[in-house]
Amino acid sequence: MYLSDLKWRLQDNRFLKQLCLCRLSLCVLCSLVLSSCFSSHEPEEDNRSVSDETSVSDETIEYFNNSHDSIRPLPQGLDLDRKRVVLGKILFHDTRLSKDNSISCASCHSLDKGGTDNLARSVGINGAIGNINAPTVLNSSLNFAQFWDGRAATLEEQATGPIHNTAEMGSNWQEVINKLSSDGAFIRKFRKVYKNGLTSENIQDAIATYERALITPNSPFDKFLRGDESLIKGEAIEGYYLFKDYGCDSCHQGVNIGGNMYQRLGVMGDYFKDRGSLTKEDYGRFNVTGRDSDKYKFKVPSLRNVALTAPYFHDGTAETLHDAVKVMTRYQLGKPINEKHVQLLVTFLESLTGELEVSLK
Numbered sequence: 001m002y003l004s005d006l007k008w009r010l011q012d013n014r015f016l017k018q019l020c021l022c023r024l025s026l027c028v029l030c031s032l033v034l035s036s037c038f039s040s041h042e043p044e045e046d047n048r049s050v051s052d053e054t055s056v057s058d059e060t061i062e063y064f065n066n067s068h069d070s071i072r073p074l075p076q077g078l079d080l081d082r083k084r085v086v087l088g089k090i091l092f093h094d095t096r097l098s099k100d101n102s103i104s105c106a107s108c109h110s111l112d113k114g115g116t117d118n119l120a121r122s123v124g125i126n127g128a129i130g131n132i133n134a135p136t137v138l139n140s141s142l143n144f145a146q147f148w149d150g151r152a153a154t155l156e157e158q159a160t161g162p163i164h165n166t167a168e169m170g171s172n173w174q175e176v177i178n179k180l181s182s183d184g185a186f187i188r189k190f191r192k193v194y195k196n197g198l199t200s201e202n203i204q205d206a207i208a209t210y211e212r213a214l215i216t217p218n219s220p221f222d223k224f225l226r227g228d229e230s231l232i233k234g235e236a237i238e239g240y241y242l243f244k245d246y247g248c249d250s251c252h253q254g255v256n257i258g259g260n261m262y263q264r265l266g267v268m269g270d271y272f273k274d275r276g277s278l279t280k281e282d283y284g285r286f287n288v289t290g291r292d293s294d295k296y297k298f299k300v301p302s303l304r305n306v307a308l309t310a311p312y313f314h315d316g317t318a319e320t321l322h323d324a325v326k327v328m329t330r331y332q333l334g335k336p337i338n339e340k341h342v343q344l345l346v347t348f349l350e351s352l353t354g355e356l357e358v359s360l361k
Helices: 002-011 013-033 058-065 082-092 155-164 173-181 184-193 200-212 220-225 234-246 271-275 321-333 339-350
Strands: 262-264 297-299
Touching: 082 184, 082 200, 155 173, 155 200, 173 184, 173 200, 220 234, 234 339, 321 339
Parallel strands: none
Antiparallel strands: 262 297
16 A cells, blocks of 8 residues: 555656656756756657756656656566577677787676676786776666767677777687687587687677677566565665655666767866875776866666675775765765665665576576
């Protein structure tokens, strides 16, 4: 009964209209004082936003009236070539993609660790330490770009980055192809899937196809959205209500609960000044575009399976979800938050852990 009442509150149009009109009024007021706050968003073409130098329109009000749909459940599966998925899985776990045969894609993106390595900085060949926190590979196909700075448009393009990075795999395609070509059994298996044989493009395609299969449906919250309240905690629904009330879904929304826009880290406070020791990686999207307006902007990360992917942020400085929530409310929202609300938000975030098909591990 308790959950049904909360769900009714989230879906009642009159209640949402009052709540969202208050939020919209606050947004308009903030935009007059801090015009750069929402203009720093760069959403996907089909996402609506209360920004872009326009006034609040009827279309925007309609979006917020339906804001209980701002987070959507993941699909149960994707229609992919199963043979390519299987081949991509082999390559994803193959250490021959690295120069010294010690590192595979799975080394930094372990499926037993939420698609990450749970390190602030990943370890590459010869013990090299990376410069940025490894993002999760789970549900990465739903991101509008890859890497924190969005420098890769597709998973195929992303696959080539670590192989050539001297602090990661430190190899190149010709070296990789030479090693794999000496494995007769692998080549026969490869030719059954790709008639033109072993090429860098086909390797990228196989790995990317496997990564597209790594979606994690059936989280307790997704089941709640589909009408099944049996696995969700009441505190998680309260946390979701707070998530929307604080405005977290301004950036974290859609089917991946993020991954579809860029945002500046430190909208409401100077995160980097307070943290200190500025690095090249801290410039984010600027490193790709060279535009001053893109300094300190990063792809908004997906919150799916976030309870499994500590530490958090591009710099790995937040060790727990509790820490991450407090940092976000301070530097992104500029709002004070009490410990009870932090814990309710954490409980909601924990309800976003889904299920990965066993055969994909």
